[in-house]
Amino acid sequence: MFDIMTVFESFVEILKVVPKTLLLALIILVLSFMLGAAITYIQSLGIPVVKQIIGVLQSFLRGTPNVVLLYLVYYALPLVSAWFLGLFNVTLDPSSLNSTAIVIVTFSICYSVFQSEIIRGALHSLDKNQIEAAQSLGYSTTQTLRKVIIPQVMVEALPDTMNAFLIIIKALSLAFLVTVVDIFAQARLVGAQSFSYLEAFVAAALVYWGICVILTYAIDKLENRMRRGYA
Amino acid sequence: MLNIEHLDLSFGDSKVLDDINLEVHKGEVITFIGPSGTGKTSLLRCINLLEKPDGGRITLGGDTYDYGSITKKETLDLRRKTAMVFQQYNLFKNKTVLENVMDAQIVVQKKSKAAARDKSMAELARVGLEAKADAYPHQLSGGQQQRVSIARALAVEPEVILFDEPTSALDPELVGEVLKTIGEVAGSGMTIILVTHEMSFAEDISDRVVFMDRGKVAEEGPPQQIFRHSNHARTQQFLRKFYTASH
Numbered sequence: 001m002f003d004i005m006t007v008f009e010s011f012v013e014i015l016k017v018v019p020k021t022l023l024l025a026l027i028i029l030v031l032s033f034m035l036g037a038a039i040t041y042i043q044s045l046g047i048p049v050v051k052q053i054i055g056v057l058q059s060f061l062r063g064t065p066n067v068v069l070l071y072l073v074y075y076a077l078p079l080v081s082a083w084f085l086g087l088f089n090v091t092l093d094p095s096s097l098n099s100t101a102i103v104i105v106t107f108s109i110c111y112s113v114f115q116s117e118i119i120r121g122a123l124h125s126l127d128k129n130q131i132e133a134a135q136s137l138g139y140s141t142t143q144t145l146r147k148v149i150i151p152q153v154m155v156e157a158l159p160d161t162m163n164a165f166l167i168i169i170k171a172l173s174l175a176f177l178v179t180v181v182d183i184f185a186q187a188r189l190v191g192a193q194s195f196s197y198l199e200a201f202v203a204a205a206l207v208y209w210g211i212c213v214i215l216t217y218a219i220d221k222l223e224n225r226m227r228r229g230y231a
Numbered sequence: 232m233l234n235i236e237h238l239d240l241s242f243g244d245s246k247v248l249d250d251i252n253l254e255v256h257k258g259e260v261i262t263f264i265g266p267s268g269t270g271k272t273s274l275l276r277c278i279n280l281l282e283k284p285d286g287g288r289i290t291l292g293g294d295t296y297d298y299g300s301i302t303k304k305e306t307l308d309l310r311r312k313t314a315m316v317f318q319q320y321n322l323f324k325n326k327t328v329l330e331n332v333m334d335a336q337i338v339v340q341k342k343s344k345a346a347a348r349d350k351s352m353a354e355l356a357r358v359g360l361e362a363k364a365d366a367y368p369h370q371l372s373g374g375q376q377q378r379v380s381i382a383r384a385l386a387v388e389p390e391v392i393l394f395d396e397p398t399s400a401l402d403p404e405l406v407g408e409v410l411k412t413i414g415e416v417a418g419s420g421m422t423i424i425l426v427t428h429e430m431s432f433a434e435d436i437s438d439r440v441v442f443m444d445r446g447k448v449a450e451e452g453p454p455q456q457i458f459r460h461s462n463h464a465r466t467q468q469f470l471r472k473f474y475t476a477s478h
């Protein structure tokens with residue numbers, strides 16, 4: 001029978017892994033943002049062969065499910081790193097590779113493609129006139145970047161980036177496949193212990209939803225503050 | 232005070248400015264007029280190096296800069312002695328009016344916040360907008376935005392202010408307040424280089440008028456000479472066309 005007390009107990013158990021899940025998602029967000037910025041920058045240089053290679057990579061990442069990529073990295077990373085370290089005569093026990101690291105690597109690469117597009121869009125909205133105003137007043141390139149370009153690009157990129165954060169949190173539910181315990185994995189464990197999967201997943205759904213509501217509220221607040229001055 | 236010698240500028244194959252020479256004295260108001268596409272905007276942009284000329288040199292505030300071999304540091308140095316008022320105001324949209332006027336003093340001139348604020352409020356008072364200090368640009372009319380951008384230019388105490396058609400983007404009823412502000416700036420002894428199509432304003436305010444045609448200085452002289460007694464065919468033709476178009 002469905003038991004509301006069990007839902008509550010599961011809820012409390014699941015809450016314990018929320019900080020870890022959020023931290024993981026944040027690390028992935030930051031890394032994918034940096035990687036995305038790098039991709040945007042490299043693409044903007046338009047170096048012939050490099051441009052095509054990145055294009056193919058982007059389309060590959062976009063067209064492959066996260067699960068597949070996760071397994072791909074899970075099985076390939078130990079081989080690749082063993083081979084690489086072998087070049088320097090260092091031996092590595094493949095099983096010692098941290099599965100959290102695997103999750104971080106996989107998702108950072110996955111979402112860098114999307115971040116790159118977000119950044120490109122934000123840069124596109126940049127107003128050349130304001131940059132010229134700064135230059136005409138004698139701002140150096142770095143000062144223009146810090147005082148004019150970055151603050152405005154951040155505002156433009158904020159909603160999509162935060163949206164990506166929510167998507168990453170949900171996508172982390174795949175991490176259980178490589179034994180990383182996030183919200184979803186914890187719900188499975190809790191459910192298995194008490195033979196009450198339904199309650200556990202109801203609790204998990206509530207946790208996800210709660211995070212989403214709180215984050216959305218916070219982001220709206222932040223965006224409103226940053227957007228002061230925007231028509 | 233400002234001296235330009237043999238300035239050349241091309242975009243690709245087309246020569247936009249051809250051997251421009253110009254001397255401006257402290258406190259002088261020089262107005263450039265001329266047909267569209269003659270290079271008036273380009274000339275202003277060359278003076279503060281938003282466009283890099285192919286050659287020539289400029290002397291400003293006692294220093295001479297060679298356009299052909301100008302360094303990054305010299306570029307910033309030259310820009311810090313000039314200020315530009317743009318046709319589209321070009322205010323920082325994410326900053327308040329006060330921050331717009333303060334920012335360069337803090338970032339570029341390394342002034343203290345308090346000193347920058349005092350200076351900015353004084354300049355805003357000068358253009359009659361101290362009450363709007365905390366507003367954002369989009370909350371102001373075009374005329375008010377342009378006056379803020381004039382305050383921003385004044386606040387860095389440049390040797391010269393460059394105005395590029397400061398009223399062209401404005402609704403007709405807002406032109407007057409901006410012209411009045413520019414008139415006051417000129418009256419205060421600021422050195423001004425102005426590009427405008429407001430001929431009667433130019434005649435009133437200018438010490439000297441330069442008629443530019445196809446990238447060259449075609450004629451220059453006191454306003455009465457250019458507007459009333461020009462004996463240069465292209466100038467007469469331009470002004471005649473201009474007056475028939477606007478009356």
Ligand SMILES: Nc1ncnc2c1ncn2[C@@H]1O[C@H](COP(=O)(O)OP(=O)(O)OP(=O)(O)O)[C@@H](O)[C@H]1O
Binds near residue numbers: 247265267268271
């Ligand atoms: N960035 C650019 N690249 C290529 N050509 C340009 C560029 N900027 C200006 N030009 C060309 O240089 C010439 C001079 O332009 P400029 O804007 O200086 O003229 P102007 O006298 O200010 O005209 P207007 O009265 O219409 O403002 C024009 O032929 C223009 O097409």
Ligand SMILES: [Mg+2]
Binds near residue numbers: 271272273396
């Ligand atoms: Mg122009």
